[in-house]
Amino acid sequence: LDDKGLYDLLVKLTNHFEGNAESPAAVKHMDEKYVADNMKAIVAFEIELIDIQHVFKLSQNRYEQDKKKIADELENRGILAEEMVK
Structure with missing residues (x-):
């Protein structure tokens, strides 16, 4: 720039x-x-994005007992964790 x-x-x-x-x-x-x-101390530049790739994974491969342990631990951590469990 x-x-x-x-x-x-x-x-x-x-x-x-x-x-x-x-x-x-x-x-x-x-x-x-x-x-x-x-x-003078800033090097400003522009870049052109030509490709965007992503990986979308929400722990689909977890066993139910793992999910239960995670949910239990979140519940032990308080109000915000209760919302995360939902």
Whole structure:
């Protein structure tokens, strides 16, 4: 990316991860020299995805007794675990 592309990306990323453009951490609130100096340390690039592969497996090959042990252990761990067992 060129300098403008990097700057635009920084604006987009900080707005996304800080929640809004009015955050004190937004690029527009930063000192221009600070941003320019730190941009020199960033190597920005784009890549083109040509293929996406995935593996989808949810422990289908488990024995029922294994599933029961896992569910029991989750139940022993509390409220969040109870939701996971469902």
